[in-house]
Amino acid sequence: MSDSLKRTPLVDEHLAAGARMVDFGGWYMPLSYGSQIEEHHAVRREAGMFDVSHMLNVDVAGAGAQAFLRRLLANDVARLAVPGKALYSCMLNPEGGVIDDLIVYYFSPEQYRVVVNAATADGDVAWMREVAQRESFDVAITPRRDLAMIAVQWPQARAAVHAVRPAWQAAAEPLVPFSAARLDGDVLVARTGYTGEDGYEVVVPAGDAAALWRDLAAHGVRPCGLGARDTLRLEAGMNLYGQDMDATTRPDQAGLSWTVSLKDPSREFIGRAALQSGEPRAFLGLKLLDRGVMRAHMTVRTAHGQGEITSGTMSPTLGVSIALARLPAAVQPGDEVEVDVRGKWLRAQACKLPFVRHGKALDHA
Numbered sequence: 001m002s003d004s005l006k007r008t009p010l011v012d013e014h015l016a017a018g019a020r021m022v023d024f025g026g027w028y029m030p031l032s033y034g035s036q037i038e039e040h041h042a043v044r045r046e047a048g049m050f051d052v053s054h055m056l057n058v059d060v061a062g063a064g065a066q067a068f069l070r071r072l073l074a075n076d077v078a079r080l081a082v083p084g085k086a087l088y089s090c091m092l093n094p095e096g097g098v099i100d101d102l103i104v105y106y107f108s109p110e111q112y113r114v115v116v117n118a119a120t121a122d123g124d125v126a127w128m129r130e131v132a133q134r135e136s137f138d139v140a141i142t143p144r145r146d147l148a149m150i151a152v153q154w155p156q157a158r159a160a161v162h163a164v165r166p167a168w169q170a171a172a173e174p175l176v177p178f179s180a181a182r183l184d185g186d187v188l189v190a191r192t193g194y195t196g197e198d199g200y201e202v203v204v205p206a207g208d209a210a211a212l213w214r215d216l217a218a219h220g221v222r223p224c225g226l227g228a229r230d231t232l233r234l235e236a237g238m239n240l241y242g243q244d245m246d247a248t249t250r251p252d253q254a255g256l257s258w259t260v261s262l263k264d265p266s267r268e269f270i271g272r273a274a275l276q277s278g279e280p281r282a283f284l285g286l287k288l289l290d291r292g293v294m295r296a297h298m299t300v301r302t303a304h305g306q307g308e309i310t311s312g313t314m315s316p317t318l319g320v321s322i323a324l325a326r327l328p329a330a331v332q333p334g335d336e337v338e339v340d341v342r343g344k345w346l347r348a349q350a351c352k353l354p355f356v357r358h359g360k361a362l363d364h365a
Contacts, residue, residue, distance in 0.1 A: 002021065002028050005023055005026060005027055005028040006026055006027045006028065006054070007027070007028050008027065008028075008029070008051055008053035008054055008148060008209075009053060009148045009206040009207070009209045009210060010051045010053060010148065010150075010209055010210060010213055011028055012210070013051075013210055013213050013214065013223075014029075014030040014033075014051065014223075017033050017217075017223055018033060018034070019031070019032070019033045019223070019225060020032050020033075020225070022226070024054070024118070024226055025054070025118050025119035026118075026119070027054040027118055029051070029054060029225070029226055030051065030223070030225040030226065031225045031226050031227050032224075032225040032226075032227045032228065033223050033224070033225060036225070036227035036228050036231070037316050038222075039222060039223075039224040039225065039227070039228035040224075040228040040231050040232060040316045040317075041316060042222040042224065042228075043153050043154055043195050043197060043222075043224060043228065043232055044154065044197065044232075044316075044317060044356070044359045045155070045359065046155070046156055046220075046222070047152060047153065047154065047155070047156040047157045047160050047199075047220070047221045047222065048152075048153055048154075048157075048221065048222045048223070048224040048228070049150055049151060049152045049153070049157075049213070049216055049217075049221045049222070049223060049224060050150070050151040050153070050224050050225075050229055051148075051149075051150060051213070052149045052150065052151050052194075052201065053147075053148040053149050053150070053206075053209065054118035055115055055116065055117060055118050055121070055149060056115070056116050056117075056118065056121035056124075056125075056143055056144070056145070057113055057114075057115055057143075057144040057147050057149070057203060058113065058114045058115070058116060058124070058125060058128070058141060058142065058143050058144065059111075059112075059113055059140075059141075059142040059144060060111075060112045060113070060114055060128075060139060060140075060141055060142075061110060061111045061112070061139065061140050061142070062110060062137075062138045062139040062140050063110055063138045063139075064137040064138035064139045065109065065110050065111065065112055065139050066078065066109045066110070066112075067137060068131070068132055068137040068139045069104060069112060069114075070267055070269065071131070071135065071137075071267075071268070071269055071270060072091060072128065072131055072269070072270060073089040073090070073091055073102075073104065073269060074089055074090045074091070074092050074251060074259060074260040074261065074269055074271065074272075075087050075088065075089035075090070075259050075260065075261050076261035076263070076264065076267060076269075077089075077104060077106065077112065078264075079261070080104075080106035081106075082106070082179070083106065083107050083108065084105065084106070084107070084175070084179045084180045084181055084182065085105070085106050085178070085179050085180075086103050086104065086105045086106070086178045086179060086180060086190065086192060087103070087104050087106070087178070088101070088102075088103055088178075088259055089101070089102060089103075089104060089259055090102075090251050090256055090259055090260070091124065091127070091270075092251075092269070092270055092271030092272075092274075093247055093270070093271060094270060094271055094274065095271065095274050096250045096251075096271040096272075096274030096275045096277070096278070097246070097247040097248050097249055097250060097271070098241070098245045098246060098247060098249055098250070098251060098254065098256075099120065099123070099124065099127060099247055100116050100117055100120045100123075100124050100241060101117070101239065101241055101245070101256070101259075102114055102115060102116045102117070102124075103115045103190075103192060105180050105188070105190065107182065113188070114128075115149075117241045119241065119242055120241060120242075121143070125141065125143050128141050129141055131270070145206075146205065146206055147186065147203050147204065147205060147206060148203070148204055148205070148206045148208075148209035149201060149202065149203045149204075150201070150202050150204070150209065150212060150213060150216070151193055151194065151195075151199065151200070151201045151202075152199050152200050152201075152202065152216060152221060153193050153195045153197045153198070153199035153232075154193075154195065154197030154198050154199050154359065155197065155198065155359065156220075156221075157197075157198065157199035157200060157221070158172070158173070158191075158198065158199060158200060160216060160219050160220070160221050161189070161200050161202065161216070163219055164212070164215040164216055164218075164219050165212070165215075167183075168181075168183055168187070168189055171183055171189070172189040172191075172200065175189070175190075175191040176191065177191050177192070177198070178191065178192060179191055180192070185204075185205065185208075186203075186204070186205050187202070187203065187204050187205075188202070188203035189202050189203075190202075190203070194229065194232075194233050194236075194238060195229070195232040195233060195236060196232065196233070196235060196236025196237070196238065196354055196356060196357060197232075197236075197358070197359065198358075230311075230313065231313050231314075231315065231316055234311050234312075234313050234315075234322060234323075234324065234355075235315055235316075235317055235318070235322065235354065235355045235356040236354045236355075236356060236357075237255075237285060237324070237353030237354035237355065238354075239254055239255070239256065239324070240311060243296060243310055243311055244310040244311055244324055245310075250274075250275060250278060251275070252275065252280065252281075253278075253280075253281045253283065253326060254283050254310075254326070255283030255284075255324075255353065256283075260275065279329075280329040281307075281326050281327065281328070281329055282307075282326070282327045282328065282329050282330075282331045282332075282350075283324065283325070283326055283327075284324075284325060284327055284331065284333060284350045284351065284352070284353070285322060285323070285324060285325075285350070285351045285352065285353045285354075285355055285364075286300070286309070286312075286322065286323040286324075286325050286337065286339065286348040286349065286350060286351070287318070287320055287321075287322055287348060287349050287351055287355075287364065288320055288321035288322070288323075288339065288341075288346060288347075288348045289336070289346070289347040289348055289349060290346040290347050290348075291346075292321060292341040292342075292344070292346050293312065293313070293314050293321045293341070294309055294312030294313075294321045294322070294323040294339055294341060294348070295309065295312045295313075295323075296309055296310055296311055296312055297309065298312065298323075298339050298340055298341060299339070299340040300325050300327060300337050300338070300339050300340075300348075301337060301338040301339075301340070301345065302327060302328055302331050302335065302337045302338075302350075303331075303335070304327075304328035304329075304330040304331055305328040306328075307325050307326055307327035307328060307331070307337075308325065308326055309323045309324070309325045309339065310323075310324050310325060310326055311323060311324045312324070315355060315356075317355075317356050317359075317361055318355060318356070318361050322355050323339075323348075324353070325350075327350065331350055332350065333350055333351050333352045333364065334349065334350065334351070334364075335349070335350045336348070336349055336350075337349070337350055349364070351364035352364060
């Protein structure tokens with residue numbers, strides 16, 4: 001199976017560490033290196049690192065770069081004025097569905113970098129080029145598969161990166177969340193992540209990735225796989241593309257209305273006109289009150305009608321099952337609902353997201 005899958009520059013490091021490898025969206029990726037629970041706790045309590053080189057960095061450059069991205073994305077890149085500042089956004093189809101969720105970094109009005117999800121990367125680039133050509137934007141769209149990316153997360157993560165790459169510290173240390181520094185040699189250090197904790201996502205040339213990985217491991221940063229990444233992001237209330245939303249889901253149906261900028265009435269981004277149509281839905285967390293584990297696609301029964309779980313797991317931090325769910329709009333945090341768990345209706349409580357912040361469980365009682 002592995003022979004047919006795409007490989008990141010760090011596959012040999014994963015295999016040498018005894019990782020359990022799986023097919024993840026066509027990529028040969030580590031699920032865990034032993035205990036998924038221990039990897040999860042390492043990120044919440046010490047520092048963990050993830051190979052996220054399967055995600056794609058795409059450079060967008062040219063005189064029309066800003067105008068193009070203001071048309072392409074639901075959030076407004078015109079809000080970005082400081083070099084290195086980043087913005088989270090959805091890229092929508094004309095029906096208002098989410099083609100992908102992504103991060104865009106601003107370097108100048110003529111130069112941006114967009115980081116897209118692995119499973120959607122080829123389609124994203126094709127869509128971006130189609131829009132640019134069809135609407136005659138003066139822009140070059142360049143996928144960067146010559147780069148690798150490592151996420152190093154909380155709470156000792158930033159200090160670990162500074163320790164193993166001291167030349168980066170002066171530029172990286174002043175960064176505020178959702179900003180990045182471009183360094184010599186095509187290095188990008190960004191204060192972003194997908195775990196709900198602080199840390200860096202570091203982009204380096206593919207040939208430099210293994211040395212950085214080994215140096216971080218020698219410094220005590222624990223390698224972590226996709227299993228821990230999923231439980232961490234779910235505790236943080238972060239969506240997974242293809243599971244919590246997709247091309248048939250509007251941002252408001254996935255708790256992502258905050259990523260849509262409607263302030264400029266003259267900005268006709270793709271999908272804007274469709275955002276007012278369709279059934280409104282609440283997107284909330286669920287905590288299971290009975291014994292069991294909630295999983296994706298389980299039915300939720302509420303006083304206002306049915307809903308569905310989009311992601312569910314057992315939370316290592318909370319010690320109970322948690323889930324993300326799309327529910328009738330009238331459901332409120334604190335409401336008790338029922339979930340069909342393997343044929344049994346179990347009690348759960350709707351709650352605000354996230355479940356965990358800064359390594360601590362939030363009290364939703």
